[in-house]
Amino acid sequence: MTDPQQLAEACAEAMFAKDYAAQHLGMTVEAVGPGTATVTMTIDERMINGHAICHGGLIFALADTAFAYACNAYNKVTVAQHCSVTFLAPAKLGDSLSAAAVERTLAGRSGIYDIRVTNQEGSLIAEFRGHSRTIQGALLPEEGQVE
Amino acid sequence: MTDPQQLAEACAEAMFAKDYAAQHLGMTVEAVGPGTATVTMTIDERMINGHAICHGGLIFALADTAFAYACNAYNKVTVAQHCSVTFLAPAKLGDSLSAAAVERTLAGRSGIYDIRVTNQEGSLIAEFRGHSRTIQGALLPEEGQVE
């Protein structure tokens, strides 16, 4: 598979099948490409914290998931090393959040990705920056490996 | 209530009663004090990501929860502004994680808290730094407010 877009989609499909965390939180991978991903999630009652707004950890989890699908789109296992997030406005029960990841730089095994989280009105909820590191392994079985 | 330790515990109790996110993820607030908190969580199947390890977003959520209980221990509603996390080792299915938050500085309405996440063997899983901002409101009903 040499088409980068097809490869990104195949990686996302393989990852999502085993991504029980993303599944359990009701996330949907709306789109993926080489170094990009958009993931959505609706805020339900189990995501509300003691201040009656969405738990920041779950907003982070959404952004981190978009980051993961963007940086794993090249069929090389890639993990998060360091992430930072700025919370700009609260997310509320029933909000539909969307996290859009873009690659800012990728050099060798290290990458930086920027993820913007917005709500259904387009208001900015959070800005996230993730630093990735490629490690050993591939996401897809190699072609012709099993016969 | 003027004893800082009692106040911290009352704030934590009031917050946790409505903290559906922490409850749903099986977190326990093990200890809380003025500017400190320890929160634990066991990694179960719904927390596993596409690389077969604990989703970084849920490790963040644990640390962020310890941060929240530490910075809300003064009965003033306080929210996260900016957080960063470094992932040092993977957490695995069945691991018991503990997040310990300490206050690094608190000046006026702005605070910095450091949270260390370790597993059942004491190995360091993640280092988290949170920046807090106190906003309007109290966590506990004022004494004598309701007749």
Add this chain to the structure above:
Amino acid sequence: MTDPQQLAEACAEAMFAKDYAAQHLGMTVEAVGPGTATVTMTIDERMINGHAICHGGLIFALADTAFAYACNAYNKVTVAQHCSVTFLAPAKLGDSLSAAAVERTLAGRSGIYDIRVTNQEGSLIAEFRGHSRTIQGALLPEEGQVE
């Protein structure tokens, strides 16, 4: 002065006249606009550290200066609250560095700016993200204020 571009240029001129740090380090404000700035600096011997490369603190200072001119372009005194930097490649003696700042978000008194530092070959040296806060005061004397 109501033209945003003219206002940005006037703010930069007023700031630079008193910015002894930027002057002393040989920085030049190449361009400025509403929320944007480009600042350059050549690495000389007094910027070299014990590893025989440019001191990271001075690469940061260059990026931080571009950040300052970008976020002060609206004639409201604005300061840095929190910044992060990732060093991607070393800068060497004689390198001509350029830091380009763009505004990522500005809501009320809080802004986020991204600054990319490159060398004379266009290679990426550092990525910087700055969080700004607008405080009291203006950079320019108000029109008609002084008779």
Add this chain to the structure above:
Amino acid sequence: MTDPQQLAEACAEAMFAKDYAAQHLGMTVEAVGPGTATVTMTIDERMINGHAICHGGLIFALADTAFAYACNAYNKVTVAQHCSVTFLAPAKLGDSLSAAAVERTLAGRSGIYDIRVTNQEGSLIAEFRGHSRTIQGALLPEEGQVE
């Protein structure tokens, strides 16, 4: 040289001899140990920015220098990968700043160091966290190497 304290001091001496940036900014390495360092600097006129306070880049440079001496104390060349800084109060002309670095974690080639910058009154000016990476090479000539 097997005594860790002696080794740290020898590394600092070797680094400082070539650290023209630290020298030029008038920094003094007050103390160093395995994973720790304290560096001081007095704010002079060439460090003042367009807001008439110390340029944040130079406060960063001081903290970054303490970080560098702390993480290079084991005679293995170690560089900064990622740093973040929070500015808590302005530093002014004539202030004597002190940056104290401690090692938060060191595992394999990756370390995290926390640096606190205070002024002559003990007031907190900035909090800095640095992520280090050990690369090839030693700071000191190997014993018996030259005969």
